[in-house]
Amino acid sequence: MNLIPLLLVIPLAWALLSLLLPRLPLGLLALAGIVLQLGTAAMLWNDVQIHGASRYAIGDWVAPLGITLVADGLTVTLLAMTALIAVVCAFYAIFYLRAYEKERRYFWPLFWFLLAALNGIWLAGDLFNLYVGLELVTLAAVGMVTLSGERHALAAGLRYLYAALLGSLAYLLGVALLYGAYGTLDLGQLSSLLEANLITQLALALMTFGLLMKTAVFPLHSWLPPAHGGALAPVSAILSALVVKSSFYILARIWMDAGNALMPVSAAQLLGALGALAIIWGGWQAFRQSEIKMLVAYSTVAQLGYLMLLFPLAIGQSQQSAILAWQGTMLHLLSHGFAKAAMFLAVGTLVLAVGKKRVVDMAGISAKMPLALFAFGLASVSLMGLPPSGGFNAKWLLMQSAIQSGQWHWVAVLLAGSLITASYVFRVFSVSFQKDADPQIRPTHPALDLSALLLAAIAIALGFGAAIPVELLTLPEEML
Amino acid sequence: MSFWLPLLVLATSLVAALFIFTLPEERHALRGSFNLLAALVKIALVGWMIIAVANQQTFETRFTLIGDIDFVLRADALSLLFAGLSSLLWLFTTIYAMGYLEGTPQRSRFFGFFSLCVASTMGVSMAGNLFTFLIFFEMLTLSTYPLVVHKGTAEALRAGRTYLFYTIGGGVALLVGIASLHALVGHTEFIETGVLRDVSPDLYPALTAIFILLIAGLGVKAAIVPLHGWLPAAMVAPAPVSALLHAVAVVKAGAFGVVRVIYNVFGVEFSYQLGVLVPLAAVASFTIIWGSIQALRQSDIKKRLAFSTVSQVSYIILGLSLFGPIGTMGGLVHLLHQGIMKVTLFFCAGIFAETLGITRIRDLNGVGKRMPLTSAAFTIGAFGMIGIPPVAGFISKWYLGWGAMEAGLHWVLGVLLVSSLLNAAYFLPVIYRLWFARPAPEWPDEQIPAGRFETNPWLLIPTVITAAFSLGAGVFAAAAWSPLSWAELIAVREYLS
Numbered sequence: 001m002n003l004i005p006l007l008l009v010i011p012l013a014w015a016l017l018s019l020l021l022p023r024l025p026l027g028l029l030a031l032a033g034i035v036l037q038l039g040t041a042a043m044l045w046n047d048v049q050i051h052g053a054s055r056y057a058i059g060d061w062v063a064p065l066g067i068t069l070v071a072d073g074l075t076v077t078l079l080a081m082t083a084l085i086a087v088v089c090a091f092y093a094i095f096y097l098r099a100y101e102k103e104r105r106y107f108w109p110l111f112w113f114l115l116a117a118l119n120g121i122w123l124a125g126d127l128f129n130l131y132v133g134l135e136l137v138t139l140a141a142v143g144m145v146t147l148s149g150e151r152h153a154l155a156a157g158l159r160y161l162y163a164a165l166l167g168s169l170a171y172l173l174g175v176a177l178l179y180g181a182y183g184t185l186d187l188g189q190l191s192s193l194l195e196a197n198l199i200t201q202l203a204l205a206l207m208t209f210g211l212l213m214k215t216a217v218f219p220l221h222s223w224l225p226p227a228h229g230g231a232l233a234p235v236s237a238i239l240s241a242l243v244v245k246s247s248f249y250i251l252a253r254i255w256m257d258a259g260n261a262l263m264p265v266s267a268a269q270l271l272g273a274l275g276a277l278a279i280i281w282g283g284w285q286a287f288r289q290s291e292i293k294m295l296v297a298y299s300t301v302a303q304l305g306y307l308m309l310l311f312p313l314a315i316g317q318s319q320q321s322a323i324l325a326w327q328g329t330m331l332h333l334l335s336h337g338f339a340k341a342a343m344f345l346a347v348g349t350l351v352l353a354v355g356k357k358r359v360v361d362m363a364g365i366s367a368k369m370p371l372a373l374f375a376f377g378l379a380s381v382s383l384m385g386l387p388p389s390g391g392f393n394a395k396w397l398l399m400q401s402a403i404q405s406g407q408w409h410w411v412a413v414l415l416a417g418s419l420i421t422a423s424y425v426f427r428v429f430s431v432s433f434q435k436d437a438d439p440q441i442r443p444t445h446p447a448l449d450l451s452a453l454l455l456a457a458i459a460i461a462l463g464f465g466a467a468i469p470v471e472l473l474t475l476p477e478e479m480l
Numbered sequence: 481m482s483f484w485l486p487l488l489v490l491a492t493s494l495v496a497a498l499f500i501f502t503l504p505e506e507r508h509a510l511r512g513s514f515n516l517l518a519a520l521v522k523i524a525l526v527g528w529m530i531i532a533v534a535n536q537q538t539f540e541t542r543f544t545l546i547g548d549i550d551f552v553l554r555a556d557a558l559s560l561l562f563a564g565l566s567s568l569l570w571l572f573t574t575i576y577a578m579g580y581l582e583g584t585p586q587r588s589r590f591f592g593f594f595s596l597c598v599a600s601t602m603g604v605s606m607a608g609n610l611f612t613f614l615i616f617f618e619m620l621t622l623s624t625y626p627l628v629v630h631k632g633t634a635e636a637l638r639a640g641r642t643y644l645f646y647t648i649g650g651g652v653a654l655l656v657g658i659a660s661l662h663a664l665v666g667h668t669e670f671i672e673t674g675v676l677r678d679v680s681p682d683l684y685p686a687l688t689a690i691f692i693l694l695i696a697g698l699g700v701k702a703a704i705v706p707l708h709g710w711l712p713a714a715m716v717a718p719a720p721v722s723a724l725l726h727a728v729a730v731v732k733a734g735a736f737g738v739v740r741v742i743y744n745v746f747g748v749e750f751s752y753q754l755g756v757l758v759p760l761a762a763v764a765s766f767t768i769i770w771g772s773i774q775a776l777r778q779s780d781i782k783k784r785l786a787f788s789t790v791s792q793v794s795y796i797i798l799g800l801s802l803f804g805p806i807g808t809m810g811g812l813v814h815l816l817h818q819g820i821m822k823v824t825l826f827f828c829a830g831i832f833a834e835t836l837g838i839t840r841i842r843d844l845n846g847v848g849k850r851m852p853l854t855s856a857a858f859t860i861g862a863f864g865m866i867g868i869p870p871v872a873g874f875i876s877k878w879y880l881g882w883g884a885m886e887a888g889l890h891w892v893l894g895v896l897l898v899s900s901l902l903n904a905a906y907f908l909p910v911i912y913r914l915w916f917a918r919p920a921p922e923w924p925d926e927q928i929p930a931g932r933f934e935t936n937p938w939l940l941i942p943t944v945i946t947a948a949f950s951l952g953a954g955v956f957a958a959a960a961w962s963p964l965s966w967a968e969l970i971a972v973r974e975y976l977s
Contacts, residue, residue: 327547364632367586374501381622386651387615393546396659403663411659415652422648429625430640435632463615466546 003044004056004069007079007119010037015112026108027094034090037115038083045076049472055125068186070125073472074330078122078249081334085241085341085455086115092345092451093234099352103147103232110147114140114238121246127175127185130250134171134214138164141243144235145227156226163213163223167247170210177203191258204259211254214247217308218278221301225285229297233348236293240300241341245333248307255311256326265316275308276413283420287427291357292350295424296343303336303383306398306417309410313401321405328397330473335390335462339382342455346375349448353441359428363437366429371449373432378456380425382463385418390462397470482539485529486553486606489563490599492522493570497595505588512578515591519571522602526567529555534969540608548667551615552608556672557970558743561812561963562605562736565819569728570598572942576827577720579938580834590630594720596623597729604733610658610668610745613737617654617701620733621647627721628714639713646700646710654697654737657690661745664690670740672973674747684754687746691756694741701734702797703790705767712786719830722782726789727823735796735815742800743808743974752803758889761801765895767794772902779840781829784906785822788865791899792818798892799880805971807883812967814876820949821864821873827943828858835935837925841910846919851934855914857947862907864950867900872953875964 014033018026048054053072071079090111097104117136124130142164146157179185181200182193194200216224224244228236255263282302289295306329313325349372354361366373382391395414402410462469496518503511529539539555555563577594581587600623603616621644629640662668664686669675676687700707714725725731742751751757771791778784796818799811831854832838832847848855864873877896884892928935957964 324547331546366589366626370501370589377622386618386622388619392615396549397546399655399659400663403660411656415656418652419648422644426625426641426644430629430637433626433629433632433637433640435636464545464551467544470546 002054002056003040003047004054004071004123005058006040007037007044007123008116010040011112011116011119015109015116018108018112022105026104027090027097030090030108030111031087031094033112034083034087034115038080038087041076041079041083044071045080045472048073048076067129068125069123071123075122077330077334077469077472078245079119081337082115082118082122082242084458085238085337086111088451088455089234089237089341089345092237092448095445095447096233096348096352098445100148100232102149106143107147107232107235110140110143111238114144114243118242118246121249125187127178127187127190127254130253131168131172131175134247134250135168137243137246138168138214141239144239145231147232147235152226153230156230159223160227163220167210167213170206170213172210174203174205174207174210177206187253187257194258194262196262200262204254204262207254208251211247211251212274215244215251215304215307216301217274217304218281218301219274221278221282221304224301225294225297228300229291229294233344233352236297236348237341237344240297240344241337244300244304245337248304248333252310252329256314260315263311263315268311268315271308272312272410275305276410278302278305278308279413279417280420283417283424287420287424290359292347292359292362292428293344293357295359295428296340296347299343299383299421299424300340302417302421303332303340306332306336306394306414309398309413312407312410313398313405317401317405317407321401324397324401324404327470327473328394328401331390331397331462331466331470332394334469335382335394335459338455338462339379339389339391339459342375342452342459343379343383345448345452345455346372346379349444349452350376352448353444354439355442359431361439362428362431363434364432364439365441366432368439368441369444369449371446372452373429375449375452375456376425376428378453378460380421382456382459384421384425385414388463389460390466391459393463393466482537483541485525485539486541486555489522489525489529489555489567489606490553490602492518492525493595493599493602497592497599500588500595501592503588505585508587511588511591515574515578515595516571518595519567519574522567523571526560526563530560530564533557533560542608545611549611549662550609552612552669553603553606554608554670555606557966557973558739558812559605559607561815561966561970562732563602564966565732565816566598566601566605566728569723569819569823569946572946573720573723573728573823576723576830576939576942577718579936580718580720580830582936582938586630589626593623593626594724597627597724599623601729601733604736607740608670610661610670610740613740614651614654614658617733617737618651620701620729621651624721624725624730627724628717630718630721631716633716636716639710639716642713643710646707650697650700650707652697653693653700657693657697660686660693661690668745670744672744674743674745674750676746676750688754688756691741691746691751691754694745695738695760698734698737698741701730702738702793703731703734703767704763704794704797705770705790708767708771708790711790712783715780715782715786719782719826719833722786723823723826723830726786726826727819731789731793732815732819735793738797739800739812739815748803748808748974757801757803761798761889761892764794764798764801765892767791768798768895768899769902772899772906776902776906779842781832781839781841781844781910782826784841784910785825785829788825788903788906789822791903792822792865795876795880798895799876799883802880802883802887802889802892804883804886805975806879806886808971808974809964809967810876810879810881810883812970813879813964814873816963816967817864817872817876817950817953820946820953821861821871824857824861824943824946824950825865827939827946828854828861831935831939831943834939835926835928836923837927838923841913843920843924844910844913845917846913848915849919850923850930853934853940853944857943858914859911860947860950862911864954866903866907870951870954872950872957872963875954875957879964
């Protein structure tokens with residue numbers, strides 16, 4: 001039996017179930033469903049590891065007429081990451097949402113729609129399906145941001161929606177241009193067809209702009225902090241860990257799978273420069289925030305900048321350097337996913353316990369909530385890129401790529417990023433160790449701490465076990 | 481077994497840390513017993529490895545991390561020098577800390593990070609390549625931060641910021657150095673006599689730059705002037721933490737890293753050929769003199785000891801940068817000697833503060849009669865630092881001087897002489913006050929009344945034992961299992977293989 005369609009069927013079925021039968025114990029039901037999805041993803045991972053990439057044509061119609069789903073090394077890794085983060089977030093949400101009776105009603109259906117859309121993106125083999133996935137992700141994510149129905153949440157959600165729609169529009173325009181020129185949208189077929197002409201360049205530029213918007217790459221990032229910083233903790237975790245990665249994934253696929261030869265080195269350097277600015281600006285803004293969740297949200301803006309370094313390190317450089325860059329970027333995507341989800345969950349627990357949102361309100365918290373703070377600390381280690389952590393290994397690979405291609409300016413950016421990250425995370429620690437403060441806290445369920453710790457531990461474990469995913473993440477065939 | 485033993489040694493303190501973190505704050509007895517049990521098990525395991533390594537056996541844990549990079553823990557003679565020191569002092573510092581922190585809050589957090597810190601130190605000592613070394617070196621930074629800011633006062637938090645500023649900056653320099661070396665050579669394995677002997681001379685300038693980066697990164701922790709600024713600031717931490725930072729973990733990790741870089745990465749002969757050793761000796765000499773002068777100017781006991789550390793750790797660096805087996809022995813043996821002597825001195829400083837409320841040197845008048853054992857321990861430690869026989873420090877200085885003569889660097893003798901005089905100038909007045917000055921009518925803040933013991937036995941016993949070690953390491957230097965014999969074993973393996 002082919003496992004690929006199951007990864008779409010399970011979340012869609014559960015979405016409908018949660019929407020139509022809200023009286024069921026949705027949290028427990030969700031946990032069962034997501035464990036099922038995790039098992040499927042693990043089996044598919046194993047399958048791809050042994051037999052290599054596989055394809056699945058829905059209804060046996062092959063491209064360019066039908067829809068083809070592709071599961072290669074990168075896809076299965078992302079599927080597994082999605083399921084793993086989702087299972088922990090669902091577990092967390094069961095306990096966290098006890099304090100949010102009203103929001104619970106729509107949380108679960110949206111959660112499942114979002115998972116279905118994300119899996120759709122990871123598996124999609126052509127540009128149009130990627131578009132459909134993108135739109136569904138946006139709609140579900142905006143819905144989740146506005147769950148509470150409060151003014152600031154609605155405002156943030158609306159801003160998110162506008163930005164995302166503008167991005168989609170640009171992307172769709174690019175897709176239409178390509179279809180007009182080549183008559184196919186299958187990425188595999190396009191890779192051999194694409195020629196360097198004006199239409200193609202324009203189409204790729206439009207798609208890139210749209211995807212940068214959705215990935216919140218500096219200077220198109222301003223919608224992200226209010227949306228991620230204002231949402232409920234498990235929502236923030238999923239948004240920062242998975243949702244923004246989906247549009248980057250498409251961007252990387254388009255350029256590395258199909259348009260690799262078409263991107264001028266100057267454009268690649270420009271994308272890298274945007275990434276560098278994101279790292280510095282996002283880090284500086286994170287340092288300045290007074291609300292702790294906004295600090296974490298700006299940290300996402302900064303960390304997304306690292307992903308952009310893929311382009312200057314891979315395009316126009318030696319093959320070895322390109323492979324290192326690809327592995328480093330994807331490992332960063334994974335580690336940041338786990339670490340940032342852990343951080344949002346930990347911070348969510350802190351805010352829930354203290355009942356206040358500012359960094360200074362966390363004074364003396366290390367005495368009262370050591371485990372949540374410990375999870376925050378482990379996640380910080382990975383975000384700072386200190387060893388042992390997945391974040392460090394990713395940074396090491398990127399650094400090796402930069403040194404081998406003689407691009408020392410990117411080494412400097414990587415190092416500066418670590419220092420800036422250290423400065424804002426230690427701001428939180430410094431406050432938490434304050435002696436005189438005696439914060440009044442509401443007791444929280446130990447499961448909340450446990451979830452955050454688990455995700456943070458995975459980010460750290462990637463410091464030792466990174467070889468397993470990295471081997472699967474080999475470059476798309478065209479580049480080898 | 482030879483695969484699992486290094487991991488097991490690491491695990492003893494790692495498991496202790498995790499166990500302690502999850503214990504409720506008020507389970508003091510259980511926490512203490514578990515902590516001591518872990519420390520004893522670790523000493524037994526390290527002892528086992530020491531005997532085996534003396535008989536030419538090696539222990540190695542190795543698996544692939546990413547691509548061509550391995551995670552390697554290896555127990556060779558050099559790693560056991562440091563591992564032996566840290567495991568021994570972990571036991572005594574833990575006992576001392578249990579007495580010192582009695583009745584204070586947040587002990588779970590303290591002992592958890594304390595164990596984590598020792599785990600990192602064991603990793604630093606057994607790391608088999610620079611990459612693995614870096615992992616534990618950074619882990620050490622992170623696990624000591626909560627200890628430095630443990631008191632949570634504004635001053636402690638400020639010191640913590642300074643500490644991070646220096647150590648994370650140092651970590652970045654080290655990372656760049658290691659990453660460049662890896663890109664250049666393809667691996668960073670620690671091998672006796674180094675790995676760079678056969679590289680093409682075109683790379684010499686790049687290698688010199690890498691050497692400087694690596695030493696600068698390590699030099700922050702080893703408190704080489706001008707990278708030492710964090711050390712005096714970190715004195716706000718509780719006494720056992722100071723003892724740990726100065727004698728066992730942090731500065732030693734830096735110095736030990738320098739040993740690894742010179743001997744097992746660059747190779748001592750190649751470093752000499754590259755011409756980086758004499759400048760390093762000059763920097764170390766400057767640090768030795770400068771640290772001593774600063775120590776002389778301090779009126780606070782712990783501050784004076786802190787600057788003394790700055791000076792003393794550079795003896796290790798100086799010994800390493802003298803080309804020749806005798807200098808190597810001097811440097812390596814001082815790694816151990818400075819550890820046991822400095823831990824004794826910090827233990828004493830903590831006892832003076834806890835028992836009588838004394839933190840300033842001028843208040844030490846006549847303490848010798850009230851607290852004879854502590855004062856005697858302090859005197860032994862101070863004599864060792866000055867280099868008076870038969871305390872261990874004398875052996876270090878003897879070999880350093882001899883090594884300098886062998887290497888033909890006669891000016892180093894002058895440095896040793898001046899620094900010994902300065903050491904005497906800042907330690908002898910303290911000793912004079914302890915034993916011969918007339919006591920003030922009242923102690924500044926007497927906390928623990930004189931009973932059967934002069935102070936809390938939890939504090940006194942480890943202090944007396946480490947003082948005895950300082951004496952024993954000097955008196956029995958020629959014995960088979962002394963620090964000196966072990967340093968000789970390493971020097972022989974480095975130069976004759």
